[in-house]
Amino acid sequence: TQLLEQSPQFLSIQEGENLTVYCNSSSVFSSLQWYRQEPGEGPVLLVTVVTGGEVKKLKRLTFQFGDARKDSSLHITAAQPGDTGLYLCARYGQNFVFGPGTRLSVLP
Amino acid sequence: GAGVSQSPSNKVTEKGKDVELRCDPISGHTALYWYRQSLGQGLEFLIYFQGNSAPDKSGLPSDRFSAERTGGSVSTLTIQRTQQEDSAVYLCASSTPLAGGTGELFFGEGSRLTVL
Numbered sequence: 001t002q003l004l005e006q007s008p009q010f011l012s013i014q015e016g017e018n019l020t021v022y023c024n025s026s027s028v029f030s031s032l033q034w035y036r037q038e039p040g041e042g043p044v045l046l047v048t049v050v051t052g053g054e055v056k057k058l059k060r061l062t063f064q065f066g067d068a069r070k071d072s073s074l075h076i077t078a079a080q081p082g083d084t085g086l087y088l089c090a091r092y093g094q095n096f097v098f099g100p101g102t103r104l105s106v107l108p
Numbered sequence: 109g110a111g112v113s114q115s116p117s118n119k120v121t122e123k124g125k126d127v128e129l130r131c132d133p134i135s136g137h138t139a140l141y142w143y144r145q146s147l148g149q150g151l152e153f154l155i156y157f158q159g160n161s162a163p164d165k166s167g168l169p170s171d172r173f174s175a176e177r178t179g180g181s182v183s184t185l186t187i188q189r190t191q192q193e194d195s196a197v198y199l200c201a202s203s204t205p206l207a208g209g210t211g212e213l214f215f216g217e218g219s220r221l222t223v224l
Contacts, residue, residue, distance in 0.1 A: 042199055042215025088150060095164055096141060096213060100150035
């Protein structure tokens with residue numbers, strides 16, 4: 001079973017701070033996705049990364065896929081309260097498997 | 109509607125009763141997934157339907173859980189003889205699979221099940 005690990009499990013920061021969350025596995029990913037879930041809603045796709053070493057930017061969010069395609073990171077610059085939520089990574093094998101998530105709280 | 113629709117949004121039932129949760133996916137999406145999310149936790153895979161292929165039931169936690177997808181569209185997740193540990197949010201997602209697993213999952217808002 002290709003399990004995904006995410007760290008940290010919880011993160012509480014002040015508005016304006018930077019942060020990085022991680023997703024990793026012992027197995028190689030063909031692709032990896034990041035989703036954000038807000039309370040009472042389903043997860044929403046942020047990005048898909050496919051190529052080892054790939055970096056994608058989405059406004060203040062920077063996603064990186066490890067060279068060996070076994071890990072990924074999400075960096076948020078100048079976090080805002082609207083960034084609060086559960087950040088999930090997911091990989092596709094026979095189906096989509098999600099990591100346990102990082103619960104981010106950005107305090108005003 | 110344009111998105112994935114799930115019903116009921118909330119269900120409270122007594123231990124031992126059967127419940128049915130419904131998912132109406134985005135029109136044209138051939139893949140449909142059910143996940144379970146316990147309070148504060150990540151998503152636990154339950155079952156996956158892809159077109160006319162046999163469903164991947166590998167995530168169903170016990171034989172009390174079953175799901176069907178009629179006509180390649182609407183899906184129903186049935187939990188028989190509910191237990192308190194079944195309490196969770198049940199999320200449905202649909203997608204159009206792309207090569208290498210790059211297709212996007214579109215989620216409904218979930219059905220919150222509480223077993224008393």
